[in-house]
Amino acid sequence: MTSQDDSYLHKKVMPIGTVCELTGLSERQIRYYEERKLIFPKRTNKGNRKYSFSDVESLMDIANKMEDGIQTSEIRKEINKRKEKTSGDKIKQNMIRGQLNAQFNKGHYN
Amino acid sequence: MTSQDDSYLHKKVMPIGTVCELTGLSERQIRYYEERKLIFPKRTNKGNRKYSFSDVESLMDIANKMEDGIQTSEIRKEINKRKEKTSGDKIKQNMIRGQLNAQFNKGHYN
DNA sequence: CGTGTAAGGAATTCTGACACG
DNA sequence: CGTGTAAGGAATTCTGACACG
Numbered sequence: 001m002t003s004q005d006d007s008y009l010h011k012k013v014m015p016i017g018t019v020c021e022l023t024g025l026s027e028r029q030i031r032y033y034e035e036r037k038l039i040f041p042k043r044t045n046k047g048n049r050k051y052s053f054s055d056v057e058s059l060m061d062i063a064n065k066m067e068d069g070i071q072t073s074e075i076r077k078e079i080n081k082r083k084e085k086t087s088g089d090k091i092k093q094n095m096i097r098g099q100l101n102a103q104f105n106k107g108h109y110n
Numbered sequence: 111m112t113s114q115d116d117s118y119l120h121k122k123v124m125p126i127g128t129v130c131e132l133t134g135l136s137e138r139q140i141r142y143y144e145e146r147k148l149i150f151p152k153r154t155n156k157g158n159r160k161y162s163f164s165d166v167e168s169l170m171d172i173a174n175k176m177e178d179g180i181q182t183s184e185i186r187k188e189i190n191k192r193k194e195k196t197s198g199d200k201i202k203q204n205m206i207r208g209q210l211n212a213q214f215n216k217g218h219y220n
Numbered sequence: 221c222g223t224g225t226a227a228g229g230a231a232t233t234c235t236g237a238c239a240c241g
Numbered sequence: 242c243g244t245g246t247a248a249g250g251a252a253t254t255c256t257g258a259c260a261c262g
Contacts, residue, residue, distance in 0.1 A: 008118050008119065008163045009118065011163075013123065013124045013128045013132070013163075014123045014124060014128075015125055015232090015253075015254075016253085016254070016255095017154075017252095017253065017254080018123045018124075018160070022123070026223075026224080027254080027255095028222090028223055028224065028225085029222080029223065031255090031256095032222065032223070036222095044127075044231090046230075046231055046232090046255095047230085047231085047254085047255065047256095048231070048232080048253085048254060048255075049254080049255090050128070053118045053121075053123075066222085071221075071222090072221080072222080073221095125232075125233075125253090126232085126233070126234095127231095127232065127233080136244075136245080137233080137234095138243090138244055138245065138246085139243080139244070141234090141235095142243065142244070146243095154252090156234095156251075156252055156253090157233085157234065157235095157251085157252085158232085158233060158234075158252070158253080159233080159234090176243085181242075181243090182242080182243080183242095221262085222261105222262095223260100223261090223262105224259105224260080224261090225258100225259090225260085226258100226259095227256105227257100227258095228255105228256100229254105229255085229256095230253105230254085230255075230256105231252105231253080231254075231255090232251105232252080232253065232254085233250105233251085233252075233253085234249105234250085234251075234252090235248105235249095235250095235251105236248100237246100237247095237248095238245105238246090238247095239244100239245085239246085240243105240244090240245090241242085241243095241244105
């Protein structure tokens with residue numbers, strides 16, 4: 001289990017049509033934001049997209065930023081920053097560096 | 111606003127296919143339980159059913175009861191009982207009766 | 221870059237009915 | 242009673258492309 005639980009918020013259950021209604025976005029826009037790696041719907045066996053409520057929330061965020069004239073590439077960067085903060089990647093990297101230092105010092109002191 | 115808020119739990123967003131996967135029931139079964147007034151999906155403009163997570167929960171309850179050999183008519187009764195308890199219908203009816211009595215007594219005493 | 225659209229096909233869902241029991 | 246199924250149609254979704262800017 002990662003930081004994502006399997007609550008209703010993250011279950012991928014809605015077809016794109018529902019997401020259009022909930023967000024006010026067109027299918028074209030929603031698919032394009034996926035192409036730009038801003039959202040990650042699941043796919044059914046035969047290729048149909050399924051979205052979660054958290055996807056819908058993300059899309060409303062994205063829609064606001066697009067209105068402010070922000071480009072998809074920049075929105076992408078913000079998403080990556082948030083991931084970095086919450087996923088503990090920095091911590092992991094520091095731990096690894098710590099171990100490497102320990103190894104180094106060991107060799108050094110013996 | 112009634113006792114039902116518009117949280118994700120009650121938003122009607124899933125097509126029947128998703129509900130089949132989540133519950134393990136067939137489309138036939140799900141439509142039949144609707145016919146028997148055990149669940150109440152929304153309809154899109156053109157007639158497609160949309161279900162909420164709470165509908166899914168209800169269906170899993172229903173599935174368990176069906177396995178126990180309980181008939182849809184009895185499940186329906188249980189649902190009505192629960193509604194009666196939580197909706198305050200009895201209180202409302204008592205209030206109306208009270209008012210009628212008041213009216214009656216008024217005419218009686220004047 | 222971001223989005224609209226027409227095109228053609230594939231997958232989904234719908235209803236009413238027959239079947240079994 | 243509860244559920245499976247074949248039937249035919251309607252609605253949804255998908256992809257790749259052309260267009261505009």
